[in-house]
Amino acid sequence: MIRSEEGYFGEFGGRYVPEILLPALQELETMFSDLRDDPSFWQEYVGLCQEFSGRPTPLTPLRRLSKELGGAQIWLKREDLNHSGAHKVNNVLGQGLLVQRMGKKRVIAETGAGQHGLATAIMSARLGLQATIYMGADDIERQYSNVFWMRQLGAEVVGVETGARTLKEALDEALRDWAATVETTHYVLGTACGPAPFPELVTYFQSVISQEMKQQALDQIGRLPDAVCACVGGGSNAMGAFSNFLDDTSVQLIGVEAGGRSFLPGEHSIRMLPNTGEDGIAQGYKTLFLQDEDGQLGDTHSIAAGLDYVGVSPILSHLSRTGRVTADSATDTEVIEAFKLLMKTEGIIPALESSHALAGGFKRAKEMSPDQHIVINLSGRGDKDIFNIAHAFPQPEWTQFLQREAKRAQELEEATKGEK
Amino acid sequence: MIPAQHQKLQVMSHAVVGFPTLDENEKAIAGLVEAGVTMIELQVPFSDPVADGHTLVNACYDALKTGGSVKATLELAAKVSKKHPQATFILMSYLNPLYRYGLEKLFEDAAAAGIKAMIIPDMPVEQIEPWLPKLDALGIAPILMVTPNTSEERVAKICASARGFIYVVSRMGVTGKQTQWGEEFEAYVARIRAHTDLPLAIGFGVRAAEDLKALTGTAEIAAFCSKYIEWQREEGSEKAAAKMKQLLVDSELA
Ligand SMILES: Cc1ncc(COP(=O)(O)O)c(C=O)c1O
Numbered sequence: 270m271i272r273s274e275e276g277y278f279g280e281f282g283g284r285y286v287p288e289i290l291l292p293a294l295q296e297l298e299t300m301f302s303d304l305r306d307d308p309s310f311w312q313e314y315v316g317l318c319q320e321f322s323g324r325p326t327p328l329t330p331l332r333r334l335s336k337e338l339g340g341a342q343i344w345l346k347r348e349d350l351n352h353s354g355a356h357k358v359n360n361v362l363g364q365g366l367l368v369q370r371m372g373k374k375r376v377i378a379e380t381g382a383g384q385h386g387l388a389t390a391i392m393s394a395r396l397g398l399q400a401t402i403y404m405g406a407d408d409i410e411r412q413y414s415n416v417f418w419m420r421q422l423g424a425e426v427v428g429v430e431t432g433a434r435t436l437k438e439a440l441d442e443a444l445r446d447w448a449a450t451v452e453t454t455h456y457v458l459g460t461a462c463g464p465a466p467f468p469e470l471v472t473y474f475q476s477v478i479s480q481e482m483k484q485q486a487l488d489q490i491g492r493l494p495d496a497v498c499a500c501v502g503g504g505s506n507a508m509g510a511f512s513n514f515l516d517d518t519s520v521q522l523i524g525v526e527a528g529g530r531s532f533l534p535g536e537h538s539i540r541m542l543p544n545t546g547e548d549g550i551a552q553g554y555k556t557l558f559l560q561d562e563d564g565q566l567g568d569t570h571s572i573a574a575g576l577d578y579v580g581v582s583p584i585l586s587h588l589s590r591t592g593r594v595t596a597d598s599a600t601d602t603e604v605i606e607a608f609k610l611l612m613k614t615e616g617i618i619p620a621l622e623s624s625h626a627l628a629g630g631f632k633r634a635k636e637m638s639p640d641q642h643i644v645i646n647l648s649g650r651g652d653k654d655i656f657n658i659a660h661a662f663p664q665p666e667w668t669q670f671l672q673r674e675a676k677r678a679q680e681l682e683e684a685t686k687g688e689k
Numbered sequence: 690m691i692p693a694q695h696q697k698l699q700v701m702s703h704a705v706v707g708f709p710t711l712d713e714n715e716k717a718i719a720g721l722v723e724a725g726v727t728m729i730e731l732q733v734p735f736s737d738p739v740a741d742g743h744t745l746v747n748a749c750y751d752a753l754k755t756g757g758s759v760k761a762t763l764e765l766a767a768k769v770s771k772k773h774p775q776a777t778f779i780l781m782s783y784l785n786p787l788y789r790y791g792l793e794k795l796f797e798d799a800a801a802a803g804i805k806a807m808i809i810p811d812m813p814v815e816q817i818e819p820w821l822p823k824l825d826a827l828g829i830a831p832i833l834m835v836t837p838n839t840s841e842e843r844v845a846k847i848c849a850s851a852r853g854f855i856y857v858v859s860r861m862g863v864t865g866k867q868t869q870w871g872e873e874f875e876a877y878v879a880r881i882r883a884h885t886d887l888p889l890a891i892g893f894g895v896r897a898a899e900d901l902k903a904l905t906g907t908a909e910i911a912a913f914c915s916k917y918i919e920w921q922r923e924e925g926s927e928k929a930a931a932k933m934k935q936l937l938v939d940s941e942l943a
Contacts, residue, residue, distance in 0.1 A: 285784055285811045287740040289836040289861060291843070431746060437737065444739040449862035452838065551737050551785045553811070563758045564789030565736040 270476060270512055271584060276465030279590065281583030284464040286553045290444070293451045298466040300367060305473055310366075317362050318477060321395075322352040324359075326478075328485035328644065334614045334631075341495065341637035343630065345617070345647045346482050348506065353391055355384040355620065355649030356478060356506045361457060363474030365392040368455045375399040375454040379443040381408055381436035381502065382575030382622060383415025384649055385459030390424035392457075400424040403442040405435040408574045415653050433568050436502075436578045440552055460503025461582035464553030468508075468583050475509025482644060483513050490642050496521040498630035499646040500622050501541070501596075502575045504582030506648035511594065521595060524585060525629030527571030528598035534559070538569040540581040541589040541596035549580075556583040572601040572657065573621035575649075599628035605661050607631055608651070620649035621657060690727065691777055691806070691830070691853050692909045694888050698901065698942060701728035701779070701890060702933065703914035705748040706765055707757020708734070713926050714765055720930025721917075722773045725937050728910065729769075730808065733762045733782035740783075740810040742865025744915040748922070759790045763802045770803025779832065781808040792820065800827035806853045808832045814847050821850060832856050832890075837877055848885040854910055857881055859893045865915040868894025870903040878907055901940035 276282050276298075284294060304310040318324040327350065331343040348356035368376060376398050380386030386402035393400035402419055406428040409416050419426050432438045440463070447456045461471045479497070486494050497514055499507035501524040514520040529537035532544075538559070540546030546557030551566055558580045559567035571577040588594040599607070604621060607628035611617050619627060623646070630645035637643065651658065659667050692699050702721050704714050721729055734752035738745060749757075762780065770778050780799050787795045787809065799807065807829055809817075817824075817831050824831055830853025835844055837860060848855065857878060859868040868874070881889060891904050892912035904911045913936070920929035937943040 285813065285816070287810045287836075288813065288834045288839060288847075289740075289858065291813065292838050292840065432736065432750065441737050441739050445742070445863045448740065451861065549785050550788050550811070551783070552739065558785075560785070560789070562789070563760075564786035565753060566785075 271472065271515060273465065273469050278468070278584045278587035281556050281586040282465055282468060283555050284553065285550050285555065286464045287448060289448045290451060290464070293447070294464055294466070296371070297367070297470070300370065301466050301470050301473070314363050314366060314474065315477060317366065318359060321362065322358050323350060324477065325481040325485070326350045328482060328489055330489070331615050334610065335634070337614060338631060338635050340635040340639065341641040341643045342639065343634050344490075344494070344642060344644045346478060346510065346644055348478060348646060348648045349617070349619065349623065349650035353384065353388045354652060355388070356475060356509060357385040357459060358388040358391065359477055359509065360459065360471050360474045360505060361385070361388040361392045364455070364457045365396055368398065369396065371455060373453055373455045375401070375450065376457050377401045377403065377443050377446050377450070377454055378457045378459055379403050379436065379439040380459060381405070381439065381577060382573065382620070383408070383412040383419065383653060384575060384620075386419050386424070386426065387415045389457050390419040390422040393424060394422045401446065402426045403429055403439040403446070405433070405439050406430050407434040408436065408439070411574045411657065412653055414655065435569065435574065437552070437566060437569070444553070460505040461508045461584055462503040462552070462554060462556070462580055468554070471505050472508040472512055472584060475505050476512040478506070478509035478646065479511060479513035482510065486642070486644065493517055493520050494642040494644045495519070495637065496523060496633060496643040497646070498523040498525060498626050498633060498643060500576060500625035500648060501526050501581060501585060502578050502622060503580070504585045506646055508582060508584055510646040515593065522593060523595045523597055523629060523633060524589070525625045526596060526598045527573060527576035527625060528600040528603070529570040529572070530601060535568040536570050537598070538571045538577050538579070539598045541585065542598060546581065552580060554583055556580050557586045572604060573625065575620070575622040576625060597629045599625045603628040608658070617647070618651040619647055620651050621654050623648040692888050694886055694909065696888070696909055698905045698908060699728060699910050700726050700901065700937065700942065701730060701910050701912045702726045702917050703730045703732060705732045705734055705745065705752045705757065705918065706762040707752030707755040708748040708918070709751065709921065710755050711757070711761055711765065715768060717921060717926035717929065718769045718773070720926055721933060722776050724930050724934035725943055726933060727775060728777045728779065730779045730781040730912070730914065731762050731766055733757070733759050733780070733786050735783040735786060738783055740863055742863040742915060744865050744918050748918050759786045759795070763798050766799065766802035766804050777805050778803060779806040779808060780804045784809055784812045793823070796820070796823055796827055796829060800829055804829060806830040806832050808856060810834060814850050818850055824852070834858050835881055837861060844881060844884050848887070851885065851887060854888045854890045855881060855885055856890050856892055857908070859891050859895070862893070864893055866894055867896055868900070870900070875907065898936055898939035901936070901942060905940070905942070
């Protein structure tokens with residue numbers, strides 16, 4: 270497992286935060302460094318993932334699709350089958366164990382696609398914690414079903430109206446909340462970014478993905494795969510999928526970023542490819558950020574809210590700079606095609622974030638030979654994207670249904686108003 | 690001039706460079722100096738100001754649209770420091786714009802522009818330490834922050850590297866909201882005093898004459914920032930300066 274040098278991975282990482290947040294980060298770091306070397310803690314964590322989230326998630330062969338594409342044998346690591354529908358819950362369950370040890374009763378989180386917020390709301394309901402979730406106002410509109418469920422579960426969802434109203438602003442706002450509440454509140458950071466120890470801590474919990482994947486590959490393929498491919502937003506599912514293969518140099522590791530509409534500034538969220546992200550220090554850590562000459566963080570775009578972020582895990586910045594991880598990107602259009610292909614050929618509905626890994630993985634598979642194997646990390650399921658997919662593949666019946674449903678909801682609201 | 694320990698309370702106020710416009714910054718600063726303010730922070734606007742509340746966040750966003758930048762801040766500093774030699778100008782910025790500019794060059798250019806101190810809220814003391822010889826040589830005081838939850842050990846470490854004054858964050862949270870002064874606060878200030886002979890600046894939540902009165906005798910500097918920026922936004926820089934003048938009269942600091 271990868272370990273930082275005092276919070277740094279090569280030149281990236283670190284802890285660049287206002288003084289007020291340092292005590293909590295130091296406390297977290299001390300707790301984490303004690304627990305990570307205690308094998309019984311890992312057992313406790315894996316046990317919890319098993320009994321609550323159905324782990325281990327399967328490694329599914331895509332027989333029909335592999336044949337159709339005519340290249341490598343394609344396997345999916347099924348993080349979509351987690352409770353809550355994405356890998357995000359792994360990290361949240363792990364941090365839940367830490368919160369219980371700290372004795373804090375309130376948690377906050379930032380969320381883009383809403384999967385991390387949903388997982389945090391689930392954990393909070395289960396442990397009886399108060400939860401406040403910060404989410405960009407535009408992301409709320411894009412991922413409303415997750416907002417609905419977070420609120421049903423009892424979490425407070427705060428829409429962030431500043432800036433580009435996406436994940437970057439949600440993270441800023443969570444940090445501001447934390448500055449005021451740090452003594453009683455834990456910040457459940459949702460990806461392998463932010464100030465140390467978060468990148469390492471989130472990677473540690475998510476590494477359960479590649480721990481299982483490696484054993485499953487040995488059992489089902491009979492050897493290690495030739496390539497592992499994952500989408501990269503902040504980098505938590507990618508680090509989860511890669512971390513146990515870092516020393517296995519025969520395994521190519523491919524991180525697929527959001528190519529959006531084009532390579533023009535503001536139209537994508539690619540940070541690791543040439544002429545995109547540059548070294549910067551913001552949001553508590555040093556990494557590759559999309560930014561202008563003056564060091565102002567840039568605008569981003571992706572069809573997938575969970576990848577629409579300006580920075581990337583410092584661990585991935587380091588691993589892409591050293592060449593261990595290969596960066597690639599997939600455009601919104603390629604993503605929609607990959608989404609449809611998996612759904613129609615294999616009966617699996619992927620999240621739009623994960624569909625980036627599919628697009629990148631399918632492309633790679635076609636260049637490989639049928640005796641090779643590629644594992645694509647399917648980070649989440651696509652239920653949350655029902656509205657986005659409805660836009661991409663319009664059906665008149667859907668529009669008519671929405672109109673009927675809007676009318677019913679309106680009538681119900683008016684009727685209950687009358688009662689009060 | 691930065692006051693010495695136990696000198697009378699001085700008000701430090703604020704400009705977000707580019708807010709409302711670069712031209713108006715100059716007039717606003719002249720108004721502040723005329724009102725009797727002798728310490729002024731020039732804040733480089735940033736896209737992600739995580740230690741600031743809504744007033745300064747929104748001022749940053751507006752300032753970025755009107756051309757606020759590191760370069761614009763240095764240009765403004767050069768002008769106002771020449772024009773108002775009686776005032777002390779302090780550069781305030783998040784780290785990334787300075788890091789992108791190049792820290793060494795930034796420190797040199799800031800000194801050349803008449804900047805006397807620098808506040809970088811997301812640059813912890815460990816990161817400042819290697820730069821101390823350079824900053825000392827240039828005559829720029831790194832202003833370090835302590836907060837109510839800073840451990841005794843860390844306060845000592847911070848005070849050892851601090852120059853100019855210590856920025857005592859009055860309460861938990863970000864800029865903009867009211868602070869309750871009282872025994873707990875006084876004990877906190879006394880705890881910091883035990884570690885340093887430098888003057889103390891109190892920041893966060895200083896919003897009215899009552900606050901300045903409460904801090905008189907407790908600290909040497911009071912940062913009156915978000916409220917001033919609110920005045921600027923709501924009533925323009927000229928009225929904001931008049932209000933500042935009245936504030937100093939009301940708080941018996943004129
Ligand atoms: C299903 C899914 N995959 C991937 C991501 C991207 O995050 P990360 O790069 O941390 O895995 C998200 C984030 O919201 C997500 O919901």
